[in-house]
Amino acid sequence: xxxxxxxxxxHSHNRLRDSTEAHRMADTTDVPSNTSDPLSQGSKPLxxxxxxxxxxxxxxxxxxxxxxxxxxKRQAIWFRERLGLFQSAIEERVDFKKVKQxxxxxxxxxxxxxSVYWKILLGYLPTDKSAWSSFLVRNRKLYDDWVVxxxxxxxxxxxxxxxxxNTSSDSSWNAFFKDNELLDEVDKDVKRTxxxxxxxxxxKNAGSTEHYEALKRILFIYxxxxxxxxxxxxxxxxxxxxxxVYAMDATPMFQGHAEADAFFSFTSLMGEIRDNFxxxxxxxxxxxxxxxxxxxxxxxxxxxxxxxxxxxKKLNPQFYSFxxxxxxxxxxxxxxxxxxxxxxxxSDPRRFDFLLDVxxxxxxxxxxxxxxxxxxxxxxxxxxxxVADDNAGMQGILQRAKEIRxxxxxxxxxxxxADLRRFIGSPALSRPAERLYNSPTPSPYKDLLPPMAxxxxxxxxxxxxxxPVVTPHKEEERVNTIxxxxxxxxxxxxxxxxxxxxxxxSTISHPLAFR
Amino acid sequence: xxxxxxxxDSHVPHRAASLPAKFxxxxxxxxxxxxxxTGNLCSKDIQDYLKTLASDVHFxxxxxxxxxxxxxxxxxxxGQFKIGLSHGHQIVPWGDREARAILQRQLxxxxxxxxxxxxxxAYEYQKKxxxxxxxxxxxxxxxxxESTPTFVLMDVQGTxxxxxxxxxxxxxxxxxxxxxxxxx
Numbered sequence: 001x002x003x004x005x006x007x008x009x010x011h012s013h014n015r016l017r018d019s020t021e022a023h024r025m026a027d028t029t030d031v032p033s034n035t036s037d038p039l040s041q042g043s044k045p046l047x048x049x050x051x052x053x054x055x056x057x058x059x060x061x062x063x064x065x066x067x068x069x070x071x072x073k074r075q076a077i078w079f080r081e082r083l084g085l086f087q088s089a090i091e092e093r094v095d096f097k098k099v100k101q102x103x104x105x106x107x108x109x110x111x112x113x114x115s116v117y118w119k120i121l122l123g124y125l126p127t128d129k130s131a132w133s134s135f136l137v138r139n140r141k142l143y144d145d146w147v148v149x150x151x152x153x154x155x156x157x158x159x160x161x162x163x164x165x166n167t168s169s170d171s172s173w174n175a176f177f178k179d180n181e182l183l184d185e186v187d188k189d190v191k192r193t194x195x196x197x198x199x200x201x202x203x204k205n206a207g208s209t210e211h212y213e214a215l216k217r218i219l220f221i222y223x224x225x226x227x228x229x230x231x232x233x234x235x236x237x238x239x240x241x242x243x244x245v246y247a248m249d250a251t252p253m254f255q256g257h258a259e260a261d262a263f264f265s266f267t268s269l270m271g272e273i274r275d276n277f278x279x280x281x282x283x284x285x286x287x288x289x290x291x292x293x294x295x296x297x298x299x300x301x302x303x304x305x306x307x308x309x310x311x312x313k314k315l316n317p318q319f320y321s322f323x324x325x326x327x328x329x330x331x332x333x334x335x336x337x338x339x340x341x342x343x344x345x346x347s348d349p350r351r352f353d354f355l356l357d358v359x360x361x362x363x364x365x366x367x368x369x370x371x372x373x374x375x376x377x378x379x380x381x382x383x384x385x386x387v388a389d390d391n392a393g394m395q396g397i398l399q400r401a402k403e404i405r406x407x408x409x410x411x412x413x414x415x416x417x418a419d420l421r422r423f424i425g426s427p428a429l430s431r432p433a434e435r436l437y438n439s440p441t442p443s444p445y446k447d448l449l450p451p452m453a454x455x456x457x458x459x460x461x462x463x464x465x466x467x468p469v470v471t472p473h474k475e476e477e478r479v480n481t482i483x484x485x486x487x488x489x490x491x492x493x494x495x496x497x498x499x500x501x502x503x504x505x506s507t508i509s510h511p512l513a514f515r
Numbered sequence: 516x517x518x519x520x521x522x523x524d525s526h527v528p529h530r531a532a533s534l535p536a537k538f539x540x541x542x543x544x545x546x547x548x549x550x551x552x553t554g555n556l557c558s559k560d561i562q563d564y565l566k567t568l569a570s571d572v573h574f575x576x577x578x579x580x581x582x583x584x585x586x587x588x589x590x591x592x593x594g595q596f597k598i599g600l601s602h603g604h605q606i607v608p609w610g611d612r613e614a615r616a617i618l619q620r621q622l623x624x625x626x627x628x629x630x631x632x633x634x635x636x637a638y639e640y641q642k643k644x645x646x647x648x649x650x651x652x653x654x655x656x657x658x659x660x661e662s663t664p665t666f667v668l669m670d671v672q673g674t675x676x677x678x679x680x681x682x683x684x685x686x687x688x689x690x691x692x693x694x695x696x697x698x699x
Contacts, residue, residue: 155516155672163679163690164518164668165541177546 094127103347115249121346122265143260186219193240214259232277276326303411313375320382332385337394361400521667523553523630524650531652553630554602577602594671599624603631635665644695
């Protein structure tokens with residue numbers, strides 16, 4: 001793992017050294033996933049593209065501290081070059097195409113970089129960089145005006161005859177109480193947004209949860225400006241990471257205005273996914289039901305066996321994918337993974353089709369567990385999605401999603417349907433099994449059968465053709481452990497020649513023990 | 516911005532059947548934070564009704580109250596104001612300003628609320644504020660034969676109190692307001 005890692009870095013590093021190479025890489029229409037992403041499994045095998053002699057030493061397992069520094073230095077140089085690419089894409093003017101391409105593979109964790117990239121990707125900042133400052137000033141003022149106008153304080157705006165219990169529609173007190181109801185609803189959800197982050201809850205005891213207040217204001221103003229959709233639970237989860245990213249930005253141009261910027265970015269993002277939240281559109285094609293249907297069809301296309309399995313188990317896609325799709329997977333992963341994922345989602349030219357690819361990738365990554373589990377297990381796994389580390393977590397999922405998107409994913413061959421476990425202990429299995437185990441061509445059923453040792457005690461000196469002697473004693477033991485004693489042990493073929501005193505040479509492990 | 520309802524002297528069921536419908540239409544739960552009741556509700560019905568309007572309800576004992584467990588006087592701190600509550604039949608002469616002022620000094624409060632006279636009053640006297648919410652049902656009293664049903668709503672904001680009085684005159688609800696600022 002370590003050595004492959006270093007090779008990949010060198011491999012990409014070499015490319016980046018050459019500026020023409022860099023340009024070529026950036027101009028390819030296909031996303032250069034293997035070259036620009038340091039963590040993707042290196043496509044080139046070891047030994048290619050070595051330049052310096054140190055690498056061979058590096059690849060060996062005993063690394064001296066000096067060489068470790070070298071590797072880190074190399075990584076740092078590589079990172080800086082990649083960072084340079086990102087920064088050059090928005091240097092004088094915003095190269096939108098390049099921005100999208102670069103962002104698709106993940107935005108580096110340089111302070112402020114992700115914040116400005118998301119603003120561009122979500123359509124907030126214009127492509128003409130010189131217009132940024134005036135644009136920002138104008139929009140922030142707009143937001144502030146809205147805050148003042150829409151957050152009603154009945155004392156200031158009171159008409160002459162107005163009183164707190166007024167229920168008429170033009171009473172500012174009435175409006176105030178109605179807004180309070182909305183605010184309460186928003187507040188309940190906001191308080192539960194990303195509660196584990198210190199960023200949000202650090203002053204909770206002191207009473208000043210200022211970031212939560214900001215979230216509340218944004219959602220409240222959005223609800224008032226969009227009476228068609230108002231506030232739906234879940235919007236807070238989408239706003240949370242966006243606001244977090246913007247608020248952590250310390251560049252002077254954006255610092256302190258995270259709220260206004262987050263509001264506009266959130267609005268434009270909602271403009272694309274609002275159909276998922278609108279209750280009346282639920283059944284329509286663009287609504288959430290339509291999207292779930294599309295996900296299901298995609299799964300059917302890429303992995304028919306798995307899809308069929310779900311159908312048999314009656315695992316309705318709504319059970320697991322509703323939350324995935326409406327909340328853009330923000331609840332399924334930890335925040336760093338969510339941010340990385342959203343880099344790719346926002347830069348997707350076919351807006352949010354990539355989301356379906358990612359969802360199907362998630363399902364496919366755990367297909368073994370899904371195929372072998374029951375309905376309840378599957379549901380539990382999908383609703384609390386957790387992928388084992390050997391599948392490389394989010395990186396693995398994104399890789400898979402890219403494959404799916406490019407049509408390169410091929411599902412593994414379906415397993416045979418016959419469940420031969422019910423034949424354990426029956427005499428029907430012993431001879432045919434032997435033949436199967438010892439056949440020259442590998443049988444597809446080889447893996448399905450229990451190991452030889454569990455059926456009988458093999459004797460290494462015996463030839464292939466002779467009939468096996470079943471040891472009643474040992475057989476009984478083993479059968480009982482498999483079936484829990486429910487099946488009776490089979491009658492031995494030759495009770496007289498029992499092999500109790502014979503040592504079980506290869507009763508353990510491999511099916512080729514008989515040889 | 517705290518809303519405090521001041522109400523009392525409804526004398527239900529002895530002298531009046533219930534609170535006026537127009538008042539109950541206005542008094543919806545969720546808007547009012549505190550209720551200060553001057554007493555003489557008489558029955559438990561009004562007590563329960565007031566408890567549904569807000570979570571923080573304070574009662575004092577009037578001369579006709581059925582519930583004997585209410586205290587004679589009560590002091591409540593709401594925002595920056597210390598508010599005293601008493602029925603008023605103990606203050607003799609009934610309705611006298613200076614006698615009320617004695618009680619106010621005794622309780623050491625900024626705002627004193629008393630009832631019993633069934634007449635709405637809200638005045639500032641010796642830099643302190645005195646409120647009489649009148650009778651919520653306009654019940655008979657020995658001081659005046661008929662009276663307008665009234666109650667009072669206080670809007671407490673920092674050192675300001677805006678007092679809204681709701682009167683039922685000619686079957687219409689009329690609102691009036693008055694402001695009191697706490698002296699330094």
